[in-house]
Amino acid sequence: MPQKLTVAVAQARTRSDVPSTLAALKRITAQSASRGVQLILFPEAYLGGYPRTCDFGAAVGARAPHGREQFLQYFQSAVDLGDTPAGAGDDWVERKLPTAPGKNYRGDGTREFLEQVAQETGVFIATGLIEKAGGTLYCSMVFVDPSRGILGKRRKVMPTASERLVWGQGSASSLKAITTEINGVRLTIGGAICWENFMPLLRQSLYSQNVNLYLAPTADSRDTWLPLMRTIGGEGRTFVLSSNQCVRYNELPSWIKDNATPEDASADATRYISRGGSCIVGPLGEVLGGPIWEVCADDSLDASDDPNKELDGLVISEIDMEDCERGRLDLDVAGSYSRPDAFKFSVEGLDLNPPPF
Template identity: 75%
Template sequence: MPQKLTVAVAQARTGPSLSATLSALERITQHAASQGVSILLFPEAYLGGYPRTCDFGTAVGARAPHGREQFLRYFQDAADLGDTPAGAGDDWIERKLPLAKGSDRRGDGTREFLERVARETGVFIATGVIEKAGGTLYCSALYVDPNAGVLGKRRKVMPTASERLIWGQGSPSTLKAVTTVIKGVRLTIGAAICWENFMPLLRQSLYSQKVNIYLAPTADSRDTWLPLLRTIAGEGRTFVLSANQCVRYRELPSWITEQAEKQGTALEGNPYISRGGSSIVGPLGEVLAGPVWETCVDDALDKSSLEGLSKDEGLLIQEIDLEDCERGNLDLDVAGSYSRSEFKLTVDGLDLNPPPF
């Protein structure tokens, strides 16, 4: 049978609170479902937020009290998914972790909210989330299937530059791909978050698992991002979906902008601090949709109806043929016929074989 699906990426921005962002996610997903979308990707740190321009009052060897207050606000805005600091893996996914007395769930309900939205819309949701566990924040990507609920979650293994101040490192074992069948189409889905995509061995760990949907939620809005996506798609003979936020300075959390005003470091006017650049790329490296710049799907939420919402308003929708991945393997399979047995990659705690269905 045909192996075609309609996929989408949402160039959406984080709202003023976690609940507001979840509400926006629900409306965007409902609209995507009305357009026949089966898989929908949201940006890196969409839930919880990417704190652009904020230094959290730090310098080498010094911490300012106001920075600790900013971290407190950021921590409070993060999602509690009910996982452990070490990451409980399958036990967390399968809800085998102990519950507090009198409680019917772990965490703050974000997981259950996303599972309900996926179930009611029939859309597979992948979203970036700032996750808190113990006293640490993690930049994570969550996979939510409309039938099975959460299939997996991975934490960014290498936060970039100053991100390391506020986010912990995730375990490489979370690079495990997930499998599902949607409308008769067999999918193996994996994710690399933002600059993890510049790590060749990490990319190879996903290629080895034979992902045919490669997710690249990001915070990189440079023109140089798209060439990387095209390289990944061509290397891995996989469809690459990348979603970024589109944000103006005054749309940042007040705990960032108000402190900047006190310090006299606020940006003048209301410039874009992230222009977007969300895209969809095919397995021969061809750009199928995007990149789209300086527009945000959230701006359409104020309309009386979302009917007619177009790619120019931050939602990229594309039908893809998953058999194109196998067609591309005629001349390139970097984990198979185009590899050499002398070169071997191992990752602690991760099986690099394609996962079984």
């Protein structure tokens, strides 16, 4: 049976609040479904937002009151998926955690909304989001199957630079790959968020699980991002999907702009602070789609009330999953090429064997 799949990355931006962003996600997913897309990836921190340019009033040894107010706004913008601060793993996925009296689900309903959109459109959805659990925020990614609901969630294990001020560190156990089947196409899906992709051992943990679809939501819009995605595709003999937001300064939340530096406040408000760069790469490192720059799916949504109007800001490609196996002829960095007799690799709390179907 042909192992072909139509996939997409959405270059979209976080809206003013979670309900507006979820509504945009639903419209973009429905539009993608009308174009034959079976799986779609949204950017890092798409739900909740990536607080670009915000310093939260922090300096070494000092925190300003306005920064605490900014954190309050950011915390309230995050979504509650009903997980525990430590991460309950399979118990959360399988809904085994207790619920509050009178409720039949945990969290704020975001999980259930995503599952409903996936079911209604028939599209597998992966999206980045900012998740709150207890008093901590995590940069996370969820995998939502149209028929089975959420199959897994992972939290960024190493926030980069100032991200560490506002995000906690996720457990390496959440690097566990998930498996699913879409129209007879068998997928083993894993993901690394933004600069986690620069961590060689983290990448190896995904390769070891025989991932054939590698998802890389990001906030990195530099020209150097594409070479990394091409390296991962060729290194892991896997398809790579990377999605980034495309954002102008005047589209940032007001709680960031109201506390901007004089330099930022006086600069051109329509300038791009993230240009995008979303792309799709094949298992020999070849570029199959993108990168696209300074175009956003949300601009198309805002410009027309026609739900059938084709959106800019989407990168769509038909991929043949058997290309991953074709690529193993000469390279398998977690198998025959890895010299397991000479090199040993392990990850705390994570089974590196390929997950069963």
